[in-house]
Amino acid sequence: MHTRRTTLKRDQVNAKENQIGGTLNSYLHSLLLPFFLFLLAAPAQAARLQSWRFDAAQNRLDFTTDDGVQPKAQLIENPTRLVIDLPGTTLGRPAVSQSYNGAIRSVRVGQFEKGTTRIVMELAPGYTLDPSQVRFRGATAQQWSVQVPTPQLTGSNAGAVLAAPPLGSPPSVSALPLPNTLPTVSSSGTAGTLIQSIQATQDGFFLRTNAGQPQIRSVRSGDRRQMYIDVYGATLSPSAFPRDLPGRQNGVSRFQVSQFQASPPVVRLTLALSPDSPNWQASVSGTGSTGGIVVLPQKAGSATVPTVESPRNSGSQTPSEGAKIQSVDYDAANNQILIRADQPIIYTSGWDRPTGAYRITVPSAKLDSNIRGPQLPTNSPLLQVRIRQEGTNVAVLMTPASGVQVGTANQPSRQLVSLPFNRASASFPPNPTPGNTIPVPPPTNPSPVQPRPRTPNGRLVVVIDPGHGGPDPGAVGIGNLYEKNVVLDISRQVAALLEQQGIQAILTRPDDRDLDLEPRVAIAERANATVFVSIHANAISMSRPDINGLETYYFSSGLGLAQSIHRSVLQGTGTRDRRVRQARFYVIRRTSMPSVLVEVGFVTGAEDAPKLATASYRQQLAQSIARGIVNYLR
Known part of the structure; x- marks a missing residue:
């Protein structure tokens, strides 16, 4: 993004004189x-964690401190978390958390205890990693990188949406109603279709698969900026890189593939579009080693893609227009917001840049005349909840308190949306049980000057x-x-x-x-x-x-x-x-x-x-x- 004119003769700035009186x-x-x-x-004080950065495309974490440190690392299960402790290090600021798409769902950094800063890399439900393959490298005692191996699906019944979108990313649509019949899933949890690789083509995108005739359903977001294509009964191979491709034509700025749901398995294709671009559609092409899923823009003059499409089960129930949002409640027992409607609904969710709040938008819906906002207790993880009608959509804007992490929105039922919240104190796990320690070698230059x-x-x-x-x-x-x-x-x-x-x-x-x-x-x-x-x-x-x-x-x-x-x-x-x-x-x-x-x-x-x-x-x-x-x- 840095666009300075480095080839110009001058790379410095001057200004009109402005006297300081x-x-x-x-x-x-x-x-x-x-x-x-x-x-x-x-x-002299304890070392400080000065910066950290997680490269989701490379599964690599880099961090620097202002004095030498020897990290300690362990792996904790349920959920799987790679925990990195920096003894003798202070953070000097509130805990921070960043969410990502993919198998690694978040990185959290906080002051675990006096003199120890803790970094937690949490995997999405249904994924695990081999701790023996985690590689630490200290270029100096102040500059460290952690290479995390590609997480693997466990095949267990994880059951939830796998990743929350990063701050500022386009919102994600809610899980769509599943078809009445899904492809056969073996007892081991392996899906009928394995997506092996992804590539951009001259006209669109191609996902190579091993076998099967998966069911495909498409939906376009209400603001027309995203297209979601769900492939049911499919699993994304951990080696299927890249998962996030730049768009090349037809108004696509980004094409992303993720394991949206583990059980029943669903792979989601997300296309970031310009509002005036055509709809996109996916179809199964070929069989066996030459088979796959072709994703192409809809040609002018062809039938439009409906709001919800199920090529093999057109009779499945879809959200009705004019659903009423009956209540927005705070469930104190589970630290979550519950949005109830009188009919099946879909939703989008993500951070709202203008307000800094987390937004859930329900398209084609209206507020019930008797609706009331939630009653927030004094210890609530939310500072404010606003509910408003925006044209034909209903928006719920939630402002988290300091140190509160927003969880992943999901639909326990077709008429209910829930969004959990976690306090920072719960974001950093206690010391792991012995037996899962990851060895960390000393830095290459242990005494940098x-x-x-x-x-x-x-x-x-x-x-x-x-x-x-x-x-x-x-x-x-x-x-x-x-x-x-x-x-x-x-x-x-x-x-x-x-x-x-x-x-x-x-x-x-x-x-x-x-x-x-x-x-x-x-x-x-x-x-x-x-x-x-x-x-x-x-x-x-x-x-x-x-x-x-x-x-x-x-x-x-x-x-x-x-x-x-x-x-x-x-x-x-x-x-x-x-x-x-x-x-x-x-x-x-x-x-x-x-x-x-x-x-x-x-x-x-x-x-x-x-x-x-x-x-x-x-x-x-x-x-x-x-x-x-x-x-x-x-």
């Missing part, structure tokens, strides 16, 4: 001085580099917001704050002037700078206002500095986290001291641009960047 300096000094003095005087800043003649010298400037405006975003103007204001405030702490701060350009890349590096080298910090604002196409957040770059010795600034800005502003990354920008590659390039936000972002345009938010950014620098220099 004595009153503002006094205010910032009084606000930050106690905090900075604390940082400079603070004793993080390059520390030089202090020539006892001085601390920080060079602050506002990118671009003069005739080079940098990125131009929403509302004609110039990158050079944004970052100059931030940079000057950072320099002023550092000076107040007795740290010499040098600006590569104090005003809106033209400055090449080489002179910026030369300024830092002549000053024999302790660290170098280049400040930028990011940009992408104006057609992608959904891209927002903080990115921090380093080349070699600047990793610790980048992590310190990045963490401080996230904590100080609450902006979205787009991670610390390694890059070869000229100014951080050619400087000899620890150097970073901070992208404070997207001037093209719907969330970032309005904030970057305000003096108060730029002040927050300056304070946070200065904190990060001081924290590193301590």
Whole structure:
């Protein structure tokens, strides 16, 4: 997503001069001085978990700490969870949880007990993994990766929807009514049809199968942005990769395949579509080793795909139009919301970006005139539940309390939808029983030495580099917001704050002037700078206002500095986290001291641009960047 113009002569920003008056300096000094003095005087603390990232496509978890750590790992069953403990490590923030599609359904990170941070990777019901195949690798004692083997279906009666959608992903439709007759399933739990591989074709997609004539049912979401094709009596082979393919034509932006249900087995094909694109349909083609399922767009002029399609059992019951939502209740005994209707219904579920609530939408439904909202007790996992009529749909918006994880919506019956919630305290299992420990080898470099800043003649010298400037405006975003103007204001405030702490701060350009890349590096080298910090604002196409957040770059010795600034800005502003990354920008590659390039936000972002345009938010950014620098220099 990162689209900076790295081939241009300048990769830095400049801005119109924006004087910091004595009153503002006094205010910032009084606000930050106690905090900075604390940082400079603070004793060494336990290691902190600085970042983590799970790559669902590769089944790999990466995490970094600011000091050395030796992980411990165990496997817990029922449900299957890979538990990774980091002794002597603190999280320093509330527990977090991220959900994924696929066999690994979630990754949760929290402070399990004092001095131990716990990472839990939970598998979807019906899946397990071989603990002997879990591979840990410590590039250093601070940088670890965990390669998880491909989870395998157990064949047991897992019975539930297997994965909740990740935040911001398109909502998933509820389980459709099963046909009256399903393909034969053996006593071992193996489905009649095994989907062995998936590939994109010139016209659509092809799923190779081993045998059988599976039943197929299709439905399109009410907003026409998704097409769901369910293959009954089918199991997805764990080796059937890729499971998430980019779309190539006919308005498809993504094609995803997942084991939607384990018993009875159902494989779900999900197509993310543009609203004006045609419907898609699937059909069985060939037999034996040449057989499979062909997925193609519906040709113009052909019969339209009905809302619910069952090619081999057209008489099955489907949701009726005009269903009434009779009640939305909170079941305190099971920590779940129950949505009841007077007729069979389907639903979509997912996170609602504008409100930050979790949404369940019931299409072709209306609210009963006597409906009341749920009565939430004081210890409820929900802060608020809103029920509203949206045209021909009913929406239920639920705002979880802090530390509460949203479970997977399901349908106990055709007229009932349930959504469970789990508190953070229940998200981290107790210590596993002995016997399932996973060996973790020591790091390749057990005693890494993080390059520390030089202090020539006892001085601390920080060079602050506002990118671009003069005739080079940098990125131009929403509302004609110039990158050079944004970052100059931030940079000057950072320099002023550092000076107040007795740290010499040098600006590569104090005003809106033209400055090449080489002179910026030369300024830092002549000053024999302790660290170098280049400040930028990011940009992408104006057609992608959904891209927002903080990115921090380093080349070699600047990793610790980048992590310190990045963490401080996230904590100080609450902006979205787009991670610390390694890059070869000229100014951080050619400087000899620890150097970073901070992208404070997207001037093209719907969330970032309005904030970057305000003096108060730029002040927050300056304070946070200065904190990060001081924290590193301590």
